Amino acid sequence: MLAGLAAAGLTALAGCGPAAPGQATRAGDVRAAGREGEVVVYINNDVHEQLVADFERRFPKVKLRFVVLTARDTQARVIEEAKSGKPVADVVWTSAMDTQVKLINDGYAQTYHSPEARHLPAWARWRDQGFGMTNEPIVFVYNKTLLKPDEVPRSHAALLAALRADPQRWRGKIGLYDPERSGVGFLYLSSDTEVYPDGWALYEAMAAAQARPYVPGKPMLDRVASGEHLLAYDMNGSYADWYVRNYGPERDIGYLVPEDYHLSISRVAFITQAAPHPHAARVFLDYLMSEAGQRRLLEARLTPIRAGLGAAAPSGGRPIRVGPALLANFDQGRREALLARWRAGQASDPR
Structure with missing residues (x-):
């Protein structure tokens, strides 16, 4: 028993x-x-x-x-x-x-x-x-053939300085997610301008340089790889790593984590x-x-x-942070204010 x-x-x-x-x-x-x-x-x-x-x-x-x-x-x-x-x-x-x-x-x-x-x-x-x-860090992807090592902007501040110093060099040469049509693009715009004191100055400088907005990421990276763009701004590091491993050896592109700060998603x-x-x-x-x-x-x-x-x-x-602060991105007043400022930069005279 x-x-x-x-x-x-x-x-x-x-x-x-x-x-x-x-x-x-x-x-x-x-x-x-x-x-x-x-x-x-x-x-x-x-x-x-x-x-x-x-x-x-x-x-x-x-x-x-x-x-x-x-x-x-x-x-x-x-x-x-x-x-x-x-x-x-x-x-x-x-x-x-x-x-x-x-x-x-x-x-x-x-x-x-x-x-x-x-x-x-x-x-x-x-x-x-x-x-x-x-x-996952948010990174810059760049063309290693067209940008010499000492020319690669290694921080947000360095990118802003490069755009101000030689705007003609960067005209039409930057890709970024479209905050109006891309959810992740709006998330990056909202976070960058909240975290970085010169965030709006950087976005306005990119607009003046006629940076091209995208919704999916691959066409943006394809154009960096082809040399049409020099740099893709705010790209998920995991996706950038995947792209570089699959296409980088033959197209000579790379990515870096900005040295001053980086968003992490x-x-x-x-x-x-x-x-x-x-x-x-x-x-x-x-x-x-x-x-x-x-x-x-x-x-x-x-x-x-x-x-x-x-x-x-x-x-x-x-x-x-995963939490209620992100709900501010759905506040229509705040969203429209951010996008209105974005549109104003896009519509400004690039000269």
Whole structure:
């Protein structure tokens, strides 16, 4: 009888013990995730496909499916799915930090007290709903053939000085995200002009030099690589790194982290309020925050949010905090004021 009780006790303990390899997800969530069988993740790029094999090896009963959308399409689809009562997304994970915070604030996310969230810095967590998974610097990309090493602006101040000293040299030679049509472009404009005292002077100098605005990033980098532009301003360092590794050796382009300061963004994830597979969503979120998941992100050339993995984040970072301050970007009065000043610079006489 004692042996039977001992066996029963061990079975009960096994049922309560950790069932997620390498992460602290609660065993009940892992078992329920296996019954759900799938987790659908909306993302705004396709650099995460290599996560699939590792995640599904760890959780063979859960299929991981990514759906690649633009940040704006993701926002529209999440809202429409909630209205129709026919949700598809379990997790939304994008680099459009302000849009993510807006969706969370408007009630499209559910709360999850993740046992892995303690590994994230305070600025990357909000209300146990939004979780920043990376810590990515915003960089300058430049043409290494056309700009000699001593000509490359290595800070915002150096770029402003170069534009003022020789505006003709830079005329039409800078690309940047369009803050009117690109969500990330507006985020950068808003953050730069808040953080950098000469932010507006720099944007106005770029406008006077007829800097060209873009929505997607690749055409901008293609034009830097071809020599049509000398520099791409405010580019996600992870994307710049991917582009340089794939195209740089043959086109001789490079990137640098500005020395005076750099914005630092995080890819924010949340579980949708009506997630069809909520337990699988928890397992996936914990995987992203776990050491194993963070190492996979590092292999994908994304700067992990957890400390102590890989190279240290470059100094001078100004992290854009996951939280309510980003809601100011949706204040129509503030937004129109920022864009009006942007438009005024674009419309000014370039001479």
